[in-house]
Amino acid sequence: MPQLNGGGGDDLGANDEMISFKDEGEQEEKISENVSAERDLDDLKSSLVNESENNSSSSDSEQAERRPQPRPDLDSYEKTRDYFSEAFRRQQDGGFFKSPHYPGYPFFMIPDLTNPYISNGALSPSARTYLQMKWPLLDVPGAAGLKDSRSPTPGHLSNKVPVVQHAHHVHPLTPLITYSNEHFSPGTPPSHLSPEILDPKTGIPRTPHPSELSPYYPLSPGAVGQIPHPLGWLVPQQGQHMYSIPPGGFRHPYPTLAMNASMSSLVSSRFSPHMMPHHPHGMHQTGIPHPAIVSPAIKQEPNTHDHMSPSMHSKSPGPAKKEEDKKPHIKKPLNAFMLYMKEMRAKVVAECTLKESAAINQILGRRWHSLSREEQAKYYELARKERQLHSQLYPGWSARDNYGKRKKRKRDNKPDSTPEDFSISNKKQCVQYLPSEKMCDSPASSHGSMLDSPATPSAALASPAAPAATHSEQAQPLSLTTKPEGRLHHHFLTGKPSGSASSSSSSSSSSSSSHPSISIPIGTSGSHSTPILSRPIPFSSLHHSMLSPPSPFHQAALHSHHALFQSQPLSLVTKSSD
DNA sequence: CATCCTTTGAAGCTC
DNA sequence: GAGCTTCAAAGGATG
Numbered sequence: 001m002p003q004l005n006g007g008g009g010d011d012l013g014a015n016d017e018m019i020s021f022k023d024e025g026e027q028e029e030k031i032s033e034n035v036s037a038e039r040d041l042d043d044l045k046s047s048l049v050n051e052s053e054n055n056s057s058s059s060d061s062e063q064a065e066r067r068p069q070p071r072p073d074l075d076s077y078e079k080t081r082d083y084f085s086e087a088f089r090r091q092q093d094g095g096f097f098k099s100p101h102y103p104g105y106p107f108f109m110i111p112d113l114t115n116p117y118i119s120n121g122a123l124s125p126s127a128r129t130y131l132q133m134k135w136p137l138l139d140v141p142g143a144a145g146l147k148d149s150r151s152p153t154p155g156h157l158s159n160k161v162p163v164v165q166h167a168h169h170v171h172p173l174t175p176l177i178t179y180s181n182e183h184f185s186p187g188t189p190p191s192h193l194s195p196e197i198l199d200p201k202t203g204i205p206r207t208p209h210p211s212e213l214s215p216y217y218p219l220s221p222g223a224v225g226q227i228p229h230p231l232g233w234l235v236p237q238q239g240q241h242m243y244s245i246p247p248g249g250f251r252h253p254y255p256t257l258a259m260n261a262s263m264s265s266l267v268s269s270r271f272s273p274h275m276m277p278h279h280p281h282g283m284h285q286t287g288i289p290h291p292a293i294v295s296p297a298i299k300q301e302p303n304t305h306d307h308m309s310p311s312m313h314s315k316s317p318g319p320a321k322k323e324e325d326k327k328p329h330i331k332k333p334l335n336a337f338m339l340y341m342k343e344m345r346a347k348v349v350a351e352c353t354l355k356e357s358a359a360i361n362q363i364l365g366r367r368w369h370s371l372s373r374e375e376q377a378k379y380y381e382l383a384r385k386e387r388q389l390h391s392q393l394y395p396g397w398s399a400r401d402n403y404g405k406r407k408k409r410k411r412d413n414k415p416d417s418t419p420e421d422f423s424i425s426n427k428k429q430c431v432q433y434l435p436s437e438k439m440c441d442s443p444a445s446s447h448g449s450m451l452d453s454p455a456t457p458s459a460a461l462a463s464p465a466a467p468a469a470t471h472s473e474q475a476q477p478l479s480l481t482t483k484p485e486g487r488l489h490h491h492f493l494t495g496k497p498s499g500s501a502s503s504s505s506s507s508s509s510s511s512s513s514s515h516p517s518i519s520i521p522i523g524t525s526g527s528h529s530t531p532i533l534s535r536p537i538p539f540s541s542l543h544h545s546m547l548s549p550p551s552p553f554h555q556a557a558l559h560s561h562h563a564l565f566q567s568q569p570l571s572l573v574t575k576s577s578d
Numbered sequence: 579c580a581t582c583c584t585t586t587g588a589a590g591c592t593c
Numbered sequence: 594g595a596g597c598t599t600c601a602a603a604g605g606a607t608g
């Protein structure tokens with residue numbers, strides 16, 4: 001979708017970066033606005049959605065909003081993470097990371113306690129350390145970790161950050177933080193995050209610096225050895241491996257060579273063999289752990305022999321057989337939405353009583369669409385960075401490598417079944433989850449919000465106030481999630497071509513498949529740009545959905561949206577692209 | 579216990 | 594090149 005690579009390295013200082021550095025006040029205001037907007041949406045939704053559950057979503061949301069820790073600490077590590085994230089966000093807001101040098105990557109500094117890439121890997125869930133409650137108080141390693149010789153003093157941070165954070169307010173940039181995890185507490189129990197992070201080697205508190213970030217941040221060879229890498233996963237911590245690569249598991253005999261200069265220098269200077277934890281799996285021989293790497297033992301597909309990229313096979317010096325068995329599962333880099341989801345999940349969970357991820361994800365999907373383009377741009381940028389990093393760490397890695405590693409979803413398409421049959425038989429969840437969503441403040445369905453669908457982030461950034469026309473011109477899959485009562489089970493008529501409709505019945509988790517979503521590709525850039533509308537869209541809802549981010553962009557988009565549908569009869573249209 | 583569900587986006591695959 | 598599929602996270606639900 002969004003082509004983020006366009007900018008290359010020079011886009012690091014993209015215009016959107018300022019988004020991350022709003023003033024604290026602004027953030028607060030924004031949050032408040034969101035809250036109120038969400039309440040409004042709740043009300044709106046309550047009228048739009050049949051009340052199957054008498055949940056006072058608004059009240060719940062409000063309470064949740066005010067509850068720092070709605071759930072027991074043991075209930076969710078995410079909470080803790082959120083706390084930290086929020087703390088960090090505020091730090092950012094406070095301008096701590098306003099350093100002109102690294103305007104775009106303040107978050108790289110943050111040691112997130114989640115390990116996104118090892119969720120199912122060598123590390124057990126418990127291993128996914130999250131900062132404990134001390135985190136929010138900034139009396140944590142993170143604070144130390146955030147210490148920047150060139151940055152304001154730690155005290156500055158402490159003063160800046162409210163002691164009590166909302167559990168669900170997470171900085172959007174948190175996801176990247178997730179790369180770094182327990183590495184910040186080397187040798188110390190994750191649950192007891194010492195105020196300072198001692199360098200495993202020197203024993204002195206380490207001071208991370210943005211400059212450590214490669215390739216975006218010039219590394220100071222002299223300093224590298226003393227400070228932890230902002231990208232936590234790059235820094236092998238005791239018993240921790242974010243992007244761990246098992247011996248021989250890496251496709252490059254000399255992985256460091258695959259990295260850029262700064263990266264390799266970082267690694268080489270920082271990690272001497274003896275200080276490297278000996279992990280049968282997960283730890284790269286170079287000592288470069290990567291969260292994307294998952295122990296092969298996990299999620300091992302019966303036949304994973306040919307999952308690694310050819311390059312891996314060819315370049316791996318060791319026995320191919322063994323390697324195949326031990327080959328780490330390098331996860332895909334998270335996309336923008338995944339990053340967003342990861343970050344916001346806890347918040348949604350806190351606001352709602354929902355716990356089902358499917359339902360949560362629906363809400364998140366709507367919220368995602370309700371985000372302003374700027375907000376989304378942040379995540380797209382983050383995702384882009386992640387991809388870049390990922391590609392740097394695993395030059396030979398390909399998404400194909402992971403193909404087939406997952407258990408194949410049951411492909412129960414019924415070729416001969418009618419669309420209706422298919423939709424009914426395969427969509428038990430359609431209604432199941434939707435009712436719950438009203439419990440939360442998710443923007444009234446995503447109608448219209450999809451207008452925010454990632455246009456190419458870079459493009460979006462380039463033209464912040466891009467008129468709706470721009471959107472319609474771009475390939476914008478518009479995923480419209482309808483309300484339960486409005487659901488017509490027309491997902492088979494989604495924007496996807498007929499072929500997709502049948503084949504994606506269940507095997508694909510595409511947004512347009514197997515659920516009451518309606519994808520409306522509008523103005524596809526391709527040859528068939530015929531908008532497809534599975535069902536009439538209540539424009540009222542459309543408006544409401546856009547209340548959340550009442551940005552000019554939304555309005556413009558809305559205009560476009562209306563215009564589009566006014567010109568296009570609202571009817572069930574199957575695309576006969578062929 | 580394994581898989582499903584659900585979301586969006588990226589990338590791979592197929593035609 | 595368009596369209597479809599797979600995977601990424603997450604965790605309750607389900608078989």
